[in-house]
Amino acid sequence: xxxxxxxxxxxxxxxxxxxxxxxxxxxLIHAALWLIATLFxxxxxxxxxxxxxxxxxxxxxxxxxIAILFIFxxxxxxxxxxxxxxxxNRNWWFGALISVLTFGGLYFLLQGWNGLxxxxxxxxxxxxxxxxxxxxxxxxxxxxxxxxxxxxLLVAALVGAVYVAFNWK
Amino acid sequence: MxxxxxxxxxxxxxxxxxxxxxxxxxxxxxxxxxxxxxxxxLSALMVLxxxxxxxxxxxxxxxxxxxxxxxxxxxxxxxPLADIIKLLIKEDTTPEGADRVVYNIAPLxxxxxxxxxxxxxxxxPTMLGVDLNVGALYLIAAGAIGTLxxxxxxxxxxxxxxxIGAFRQVAVMVSFEIPMLTVLLIPTIxxxxxGMSAITQNQDIWxxxxxxxxxxxxxxxxxxxxxxxxxxxxxxxSELVSGYNIEYSGMKFGMFYAGELLHxxxxxxxxxILFFGGYRFFGLEQVSAFLAVAxxxxxxxxxxxxxxxxxxxxxxxxxxxxxxxxxxxxTPLAFVLLMVTALLNALLADAASWFYISIMFLSNxxxxxxxxxxxxxxxxxxxxxxxxPKVVEVAHH
Numbered sequence: 001x002x003x004x005x006x007x008x009x010x011x012x013x014x015x016x017x018x019x020x021x022x023x024x025x026x027x028l029i030h031a032a033l034w035l036i037a038t039l040f041x042x043x044x045x046x047x048x049x050x051x052x053x054x055x056x057x058x059x060x061x062x063x064x065x066i067a068i069l070f071i072f073x074x075x076x077x078x079x080x081x082x083x084x085x086x087x088x089n090r091n092w093w094f095g096a097l098i099s100v101l102t103f104g105g106l107y108f109l110l111q112g113w114n115g116l117x118x119x120x121x122x123x124x125x126x127x128x129x130x131x132x133x134x135x136x137x138x139x140x141x142x143x144x145x146x147x148x149x150x151x152x153l154l155v156a157a158l159v160g161a162v163y164v165a166f167n168w169k
Numbered sequence: 170m171x172x173x174x175x176x177x178x179x180x181x182x183x184x185x186x187x188x189x190x191x192x193x194x195x196x197x198x199x200x201x202x203x204x205x206x207x208x209x210x211l212s213a214l215m216v217l218x219x220x221x222x223x224x225x226x227x228x229x230x231x232x233x234x235x236x237x238x239x240x241x242x243x244x245x246x247x248x249p250l251a252d253i254i255k256l257l258i259k260e261d262t263t264p265e266g267a268d269r270v271v272y273n274i275a276p277l278x279x280x281x282x283x284x285x286x287x288x289x290x291x292x293x294p295t296m297l298g299v300d301l302n303v304g305a306l307y308l309i310a311a312g313a314i315g316t317l318x319x320x321x322x323x324x325x326x327x328x329x330x331x332x333i334g335a336f337r338q339v340a341v342m343v344s345f346e347i348p349m350l351t352v353l354l355i356p357t358i359x360x361x362x363x364g365m366s367a368i369t370q371n372q373d374i375w376x377x378x379x380x381x382x383x384x385x386x387x388x389x390x391x392x393x394x395x396x397x398x399x400x401x402x403x404x405x406x407s408e409l410v411s412g413y414n415i416e417y418s419g420m421k422f423g424m425f426y427a428g429e430l431l432h433x434x435x436x437x438x439x440x441x442i443l444f445f446g447g448y449r450f451f452g453l454e455q456v457s458a459f460l461a462v463a464x465x466x467x468x469x470x471x472x473x474x475x476x477x478x479x480x481x482x483x484x485x486x487x488x489x490x491x492x493x494x495x496x497x498x499x500t501p502l503a504f505v506l507l508m509v510t511a512l513l514n515a516l517l518a519d520a521a522s523w524f525y526i527s528i529m530f531l532s533n534x535x536x537x538x539x540x541x542x543x544x545x546x547x548x549x550x551x552x553x554x555x556x557x558p559k560v561v562e563v564a565h566h
Contacts, residue, residue: 003196029324033271036317056306064313068343071320072336130302130363 008048015041026082028074036067050123053130173457175295177206210298211284214431221430222249224470225477232481259419264327267416272325276417276424278318283432286311290438291366293448293461304365305353308439309346312394315432316342319396319413322425326416334412337402337488341393344495345400349390351503355383355510356443369447374522377444379529380510382537384444386503391436392476393495395429399483400491437472441465445472502540509536 018037025031039062046055110116123129136142172179181202188198223238223246230237238245263272288298289307301307316339323335357363359379360371368376377384393400404412414425441447445468448454454461486494509532517525 029268030271033321052301053303053306056303056310059310059313060306064310064316064346065343068313068316068320068339071324072339075324075332075336128302 004048008045011041011044011048015045024087026087028078028082029071032067032070032074035070036063039063039067049120050129053133173459176458177296181206207298210287214284214287215427217434218427218431219249219253220246221434221473222252222427224473225430228474228477229481232478253423256420256423261421262416262418264416266327268325268327271321272416273421275318275322275325276421276428278314278321280424280428280431282311282315282318283428283435285314286435286439289365290435290465291369291442291447292465293458294370294454295458296462297366300364300366302362302364304368305350305357305363308353309350312342312346312349315394322417323413326413328416330409330411331413331415334402334404334409334415338396338404338413340488341396341400341402341491341495344492345390345393345499348386348495348499348503349394351500351507352383352387352390353443354507355380358507358511358514365442365447369442369449372446372449374526375444375446379526380444380506380533381530382502382506382533383510384440385537386499386506387443388440388475389499391440392479393491395433395436395476397429397433397476398480399486401480401485402488402491405485433476434469434473437474437476438465438469440472441468498540498544502536505540506533506536 015038018034018041021034022031022038025034039058043055043058043063046052046058137147138144184202184205185195185198188201189195193201226248227237227245238248241247241251263269286308289301289304291297291300319342320335320339323331323333323338326332353363356368356376359376360368362368362371396402396404402412404414406412409415414422417425442465447468448461448465450464453464510529513529513532517528520528
């Protein structure tokens with residue numbers, strides 16, 4: 001086993017363990033903090049894949065904005081941070097079934113894929129990954145349409161938020 | 170390779186020779202040398218941090234017409250060491266009902282969020298931790314961890330004042346992140362890279378001359394991120410006793426305090442790197458790597474001094490005014506400045522450099538003037554709405 005594989009396994013266990021804690025811990029703030037640990041683990045995995053830009057954006061957007069928003073929402077809406085009720089509802093068997101089926105389907109699909117045993121090609125030195133990503137986002141041959149659609153969606157959400165919060169006198 | 174040019178590489182090669190001579194595999198030796206490098210950088214920073222306490226106290230006392238620490242050692246230089254011993258032997262208290270784990274992690278995260286910033290600081294052409302190609306975003310990501318540490322400290326302390334302080338501080342930090350990120354894109358446009366090393370090396374002319382307004386917005390946003398006066402919402406001592414760190418004692422409080430000082434110094438350094446040429450100073454950085462480090466530390470100290478100057482001169486701004494200032498003035502201004510800069514940069518791509526620089530400078534001045542004029546007209550209208558039109562009093566004879 002190479003050092004990179006060991007690091008990947010450690011990070012993967014950390015991420016999954018934190019994800020498990022998010023749904024099992026009874027304290028809502030702890031759940032939010034475990035969620036941050038999970039998101040951080042995902043950022044580390046991006047960094048291991050040489051996707052530095054995605055790793056940093058993961059931290060900026062998910063930890064810096066969304067997780068902080070979660071914590072604020074929990075603190076401002078809940079009087080008692082501990083969850084008292086049962087942690088399962090009546091549909092638990094249905095959720096379990098779906099997750100088992102999904103796992104089985106993925107396992108079945110990946111059986112026929114030969115990419116698992118390959119090693120990734122080395123990135124040539126001087127390769128400007130961020131520049132390539134930026135060009136791809138505005139190139140008509142690549143992702144300009146999804147990029148613009150996402151922008152319009154965000155602007156619509158922004159306008160909607162301002163409309164809802166506006167103080168009509 | 171000259172030792173004066175690239176001391177780190179020579180030291181690393183020398184250590185590598187020794188470690189492999191002991192029979193250590195080369196990869197393990199390189200990992201060990203990497204760890205040693207980080208250890209040396211962090212230790213140097215922490216030692217510097219101790220003396221920043223002294224610098225801060227001396228400077229504030231001069232601003233307030235006092236002498237400052239002058240009893241322990243020459244010029245009071247030993248005072249911070251005595252303070253550290255005091256902090257270490259203080260009782261370590263944990264409030265009742267505190268969330269112990271979160272309470273204890275928060276000061277560590279606070280210090281960490283500052284220290285990891287130094288991974289991307291180019292100290293000299295040959296001395297930098299990583300030349301990250303997303304350096305500008307990394308700066309914001311580290312700030313996100315700082316925000317997290319404050320909300321963790323405020324919440325885990327089980328104290329109303331701490332929680333209110335944390336809420337206010339986080340509201341400020343989250344909002345001022347936006348103009349800061351926007352303004353960080355301006356040096357990125359000029360340098361064509363988000364890496365701190367490329368930004369430094371591209372500054373044949375300091376970026377402050379082509380984007381003075383951007384440098385100013387970055388400074389304002391940086392002070393807000395630091396939570397220093399006039400933006401010290403988190404620990405407004407006259408309103409919140411001490412804010413988010415009220416329940417911390419001993420070295421845990423010391424971590425927050427030292428973290429704040431080092432953070433201010435670090436942002437002074439980033440201000441210097443982004444807008445004042447970093448380690449570049451009339452070719453001095455070519456002479457020796459040590460001189461380059463001296464230049465960047467000197468520039469960072471000047472930036473730190475300006476941040477202190479502002480802190481000890483201005484009054485605290487009320488929170489709603491501060492947030493309104495950010496959302497209604499600073500953020501739109503930063504967006505417009507970014508668009509104008511990007512447009513002019515594209516239009517003037519082939520222009521002579523004196524023309525490019527003067528147009529950029531003038532556009533910044535003009536934009537600053539227009540925005541102040543708009544703010545003035547708007548605020549006068551608001552005042553008239555509240556107070557009625559201004560009546561000019563005629564003097565009686």
